[in-house]
Amino acid sequence: TADAFELRDKAFHEAVRQAFLDIAHKEPDRCVLLDASRTAQEVCEHAWQEIEARLGVNQEASA
Structure with missing residues (x-):
């Protein structure tokens, strides 16, 4: 409801x-503005790029 x-x-x-x-x-x-009209994969990739750039983390290294 x-x-x-x-x-x-x-x-x-x-x-x-x-x-x-x-x-x-x-x-x-x-x-950060994320374009949600993009595919879920593209939105996720953009979000991770911003996280990595802003926080100095790397998604690949933390997996």
């Missing part, structure tokens, strides 16, 4: 999305 958040109208969700985008643009050292 849907919760109260999911039942909100489209305008609410668009406002929330815009607020998160604003934060990401204002704080690029803290936030």
